[in-house]
Amino acid sequence: MATIRDIANKLGISPGTVSKGLNGASDISESMRQAVLDTAVELGYKPKTMQFDKKICIMVENMNYESIDQFGYEIISGFERAAARKNYEVTIIPTNLTLQTKEQYDTFMLKNGYLGAFLLGFELHDDYVKQLDHTKVPTVLLDNFIADNKHVGYVGTDNYEGIKNAILHLKSLNHRKIAFLNGTKNSMITQKRQDAFLQAMEHAQLTPFESLIAYGNFNEDCAKDHVESFLKHGATAILCASDLIASGVMKELSLKNLQVPKDISVIGYDDIPLAKYLTPSLTTIRQNRTELGNSAFVLLDSLIHNIHISRIELRPEFVIRDSTSPALS
Amino acid sequence: MATIRDIANKLGISPGTVSKGLNGASDISESMRQAVLDTAVELGYKPKTMQFDKKICIMVENMNYESIDQFGYEIISGFERAAARKNYEVTIIPTNLTLQTKEQYDTFMLKNGYLGAFLLGFELHDDYVKQLDHTKVPTVLLDNFIADNKHVGYVGTDNYEGIKNAILHLKSLNHRKIAFLNGTKNSMITQKRQDAFLQAMEHAQLTPFESLIAYGNFNEDCAKDHVESFLKHGATAILCASDLIASGVMKELSLKNLQVPKDISVIGYDDIPLAKYLTPSLTTIRQNRTELGNSAFVLLDSLIHNIHISRIELRPEFVIRDSTSPALS
Numbered sequence: 052m053a054t055i056r057d058i059a060n061k062l063g064i065s066p067g068t069v070s071k072g073l074n075g076a077s078d079i080s081e082s083m084r085q086a087v088l089d090t091a092v093e094l095g096y097k098p099k100t101m102q103f104d105k106k107i108c109i110m111v112e113n114m115n116y117e118s119i120d121q122f123g124y125e126i127i128s129g130f131e132r133a134a135a136r137k138n139y140e141v142t143i144i145p146t147n148l149t150l151q152t153k154e155q156y157d158t159f160m161l162k163n164g165y166l167g168a169f170l171l172g173f174e175l176h177d178d179y180v181k182q183l184d185h186t187k188v189p190t191v192l193l194d195n196f197i198a199d200n201k202h203v204g205y206v207g208t209d210n211y212e213g214i215k216n217a218i219l220h221l222k223s224l225n226h227r228k229i230a231f232l233n234g235t236k237n238s239m240i241t242q243k244r245q246d247a248f249l250q251a252m253e254h255a256q257l258t259p260f261e262s263l264i265a266y267g268n269f270n271e272d273c274a275k276d277h278v279e280s281f282l283k284h285g286a287t288a289i290l291c292a293s294d295l296i297a298s299g300v301m302k303e304l305s306l307k308n309l310q311v312p313k314d315i316s317v318i319g320y321d322d323i324p325l326a327k328y329l330t331p332s333l334t335t336i337r338q339n340r341t342e343l344g345n346s347a348f349v350l351l352d353s354l355i356h357n358i359h360i361s362r363i364e365l366r367p368e369f370v371i372r373d374s375t376s377p378a379l380s
Numbered sequence: 381m382a383t384i385r386d387i388a389n390k391l392g393i394s395p396g397t398v399s400k401g402l403n404g405a406s407d408i409s410e411s412m413r414q415a416v417l418d419t420a421v422e423l424g425y426k427p428k429t430m431q432f433d434k435k436i437c438i439m440v441e442n443m444n445y446e447s448i449d450q451f452g453y454e455i456i457s458g459f460e461r462a463a464a465r466k467n468y469e470v471t472i473i474p475t476n477l478t479l480q481t482k483e484q485y486d487t488f489m490l491k492n493g494y495l496g497a498f499l500l501g502f503e504l505h506d507d508y509v510k511q512l513d514h515t516k517v518p519t520v521l522l523d524n525f526i527a528d529n530k531h532v533g534y535v536g537t538d539n540y541e542g543i544k545n546a547i548l549h550l551k552s553l554n555h556r557k558i559a560f561l562n563g564t565k566n567s568m569i570t571q572k573r574q575d576a577f578l579q580a581m582e583h584a585q586l587t588p589f590e591s592l593i594a595y596g597n598f599n600e601d602c603a604k605d606h607v608e609s610f611l612k613h614g615a616t617a618i619l620c621a622s623d624l625i626a627s628g629v630m631k632e633l634s635l636k637n638l639q640v641p642k643d644i645s646v647i648g649y650d651d652i653p654l655a656k657y658l659t660p661s662l663t664t665i666r667q668n669r670t671e672l673g674n675s676a677f678v679l680l681d682s683l684i685h686n687i688h689i690s691r692i693e694l695r696p697e698f699v700i701r702d703s704t705s706p707a708l709s
Binding site for chain 1 (some may be wrong): 383527528530538541545586598668671674678688689690692693694695697
């Protein structure tokens with residue numbers, strides 16, 4: 052592993068100046084500091100850290116987490132609690148594409164003294180996600196898998212098992228024309244759920260119709276672009292890739308004077324607090340978000356200790372409530 | 381959750397007799413004890429356990445683990461060390477089909493007061509594996525996945541990543557006719573590696589030939605049934621599903637006066653201690669067995685605490701040694 056002396060030698064400066072650069076001292080120039088950091092990253096330098104000074108961060112993009120009824124809340128609080136028990140200090144960093152173009156991921160992490168990070172809500176085209184192919188910083192991604200880099204791990208919920216049970220439930224209620232309103236196209240989780248839906252339909256010996264499958268996004272308002280077309284093509288049930296999408300679908304159906312579940316059944320995904328308070332209460336595929344956060348920490352702590360877990364997957368739980376009933380025949 | 385009183389009521393006996401049955405007291409009949417245990421299992425009774433009395437077990441079948449050069453050794457020692465740190469008492473139980481037909485898995489576990497088990501080396505047709513579809517006993521399987529039962533988890537090494545890197549390595553050495561000698565047909569890991577091999581060949585844009593793919597078993601002596609046929613069909617490299625198989629393959633090649641890697645390249649799987657002492661030393665796909673054991677314990681401990689992780693997968697490491705070199709052209 053590279054030392055402060057290696058960085059000093061490479062740059063032809065004193066180890067003292069390197070330390071200043073790494074520690075953000077104010078008496079060296081910004082350009083010298085940048086040179087120190089870039090060289091440190093290039094040589095794979097890792098800061099030594101003491102028991103009471105273990106800093107990690109959570110980076111969040113495209114995901115709401117501020118209040119308990121939002122998807123990210125319990126994931127983050129589960130992570131924070133697990134981290135606190137092991138004396139890590141956790142910083143939450145909302146991020147976006149602009150921030151990511153300003154500075155390389157590894158440089159950002161080193162500069163701020165973070166030993167590792169948990170990334171939520173990132174999309175495949177994000178700069179930081181692309182840089183994860185080669186990062187040496189221990190990193191855990193929710194719902195994103197990076198191949199061939201032992202420093203990066205994936206945590207998520209088994210997509211197939213939940214969707215399979217939803218489809219079998221609908222089949223037992225005599226639904227045959229099942230629509231699937233998926234999330235944002237540009238995310239790994241959406242691709243996984245697309246595959247899971249097709250595989251589950253095949254497993255249930257049902258035909259998936261192209262006209263009944265669409266990509267939306269993970270918000271309520273994507274429903275209005277697709278519900279009408281699903282209905283026109285004869286859907287008797289709509290499986291949604293999130294509870295928010297399902298809530299939007301139910302509003303859309305209500306505007307068309309259709310009753311859930313009498314006229315059409317709806318299933319959500321996640322079981323956020325909203326799900327059981329909708330009218331009718333929502334049948335959904337539950338992800339245990341506290342445990343997702345907890346598991347993400349277990350994985351990150353393992354990577355920091357050079358235990359190269361590549362994935363931890365949790366079981367979903369299929370929760371049957373009032374938004375599904377037998378298909379109109 | 382069922383109580384001792386529930387069991388007593390169901391059988392029409394006193395709670396004291398139920399306690400005796402559960403605790404294996406000598407002053408009740410064997411048939412009464414069996415009735416108590418069967419009813420306890422049926423009602424989903426779980427023993428209350430104190431901090432200093434947490435018993436779990438490791439069941440082993442078809443796997444050598446007694447000495448450090450055997451596949452199971454580090455898995456089991458890694459598990460035991462992690463368990464000891466959390467004050468679990470671990471018992472190792474060698475098992476076989478006869479033992480499994482004598483008693484139901486859940487009954488065995490309850491009778492012996494085990495809170496959970498880690499199962500190694502089981503095959504798909506084993507009675508106990510079949511019973512895992514419905515068990516309520518926290519159970520972790522090495523290399524076997526059980527769908528739809530939240531009490532059972534899977535731990536293993538990512539099969540695709542290791543095999544993909546082996547194939548890309550052989551391709552970079554100009555090998556095109558790559559043979560694959562897999563393990564015992566009746567195991568999930570063998571099926572997974574079969575899929576991984578085909579997928580990796582496709583990824584590398586190489587053609588897999590049926591005549592170059594065979595099932596053996598996880599021992600050295602399966603090599604003699606297949607090497608000749610692989611050679612006849614033009615193989616320039618043989619990928620094996622374990623180091624033991626690879627060792628057998630190298631012996632077979634030596635008997636035919638062929639030199640590894642000059643005449644033919646060989647790759648193993650696992651990186652057991654033997655691998656680096658073979659002549660030539662073996663290029664192989666390393667599984668970190670200590671971490672597999674460690675992760676198996678983390679998973680079992682989670683299941684015991686009602687955290688329903690379905691799988692933990694580790695990264696393989698592709699280790700290049702002397703048994704691979706450019707293909708003869």
